[in-house]
Amino acid sequence: GYARVGFSTHYALACRPPEGDYKKAIIRWRKGNRELIAEGKAALPHPIECCKPRLEAELNGRTQIITLGGVALEALTGLRGVMNHQGCLTEINGLQIVPTFSPSFIRRAPRWTPIFQRAIQRAVRWFSGETLWEDPEIVINPSPEHIMHFMRELEGQRFACYDTETDGLEALLCNLRTIQFGNAKKVMVVAIRSVEDSTRQYYAHNMQDALWAAIRWGFLESNIKWIGHNAGKYDRQVMEEAFFRGGREPILGDVSRLLEPRETPRLSVDSLLLHRVADPELPHSLGFVGGYYSDVHNWKADHTATTARTDAELWKYGALDVA
Secondary structure, X not given: OOOHHHOOOOXXXXXXXXXXXXXXXXXXXXXXXHHHHHOOOOOXXXXXXXXXXXXXXXXXXXXXXXXXXXXXXXXXXXXXXXXXXXXXXXXXXXXXXXXXXXXXXXXXXXXXXXXXXXXXXXXXXXXXXOOOOOOOEEEEOOOXXXXXXXXXXXXXXXXXXXXXXXXXXXXOXXXXXXXXXXXXXXXXXXXXXXXXXXXXXXXXXXXXXXXXXHHHHHHHHOOOOEEEOOOOOXXXXXXXXXXXXXXXXXXXXXXXXXXXXXXXXXXXXXXHHHHHHHOOOOOOOHHHHXXXXXXXXXOOOOOOHHHOOOHHHHHHHHHHHHO
């Protein structure tokens, strides 16, 4: 629906790689550099680094850019993996960037055409100041009373979403860092464990019982229709462990505790499973799904939750996951 003349095209790599195979050329470049270093010689720069001054001169101050494919995305932003950034509105170094796939990929795999088209449409909306996304109100470490009040509000909603952040990928072995819940307008983040200091406590000892009572009520007894992305598996296991521990640290070496029954959050829908039904051949990560169905900015551009450097970074990341 847009005229081709409305866009200019530039290449991160100006020359055609040998045999037209970029990946093979980079493998040869890495191998050659290992040999040069072993001989005590200086390594050759990456081909994209050699081309970067030319690319920047061609862009000539343009700040609204659609990157087509992983090579272009990495050249301009340093981000890797176009799948998890596809369609997300990305601001880096003063540039407005929307990553999507290369046209050659779309020609080879035409089933990706609607995703490509929606990314272009989203980019034009953003460049024209017409995006349809607003960050939610984020409440950090609310009191147990505020949590109960918000949970009762969520009971009256069509549904509410929740998510957890941890310090690892194994649900039964990792430590819970945050629980966040809410909707597109408002999200509450309850911090359990700090990124910056593992001994830090966000809720006083005498508040723990009331805190976990409010969380338990919301997830186990209320009529809230909870939705989560992969919440039927990963977040379910994390929450079961959290309820079992009750905010306390596990007893090391007490294996018998693993055999005791757990309390399971009442989940209405796992959106990851819904997406598997709706688009079984597409990726199902929240980054990809969010970039396809909404005008969300690229909240996954800098770090994943497990590599967050500060508590504030983790809390905002988790809140946007929920929204």
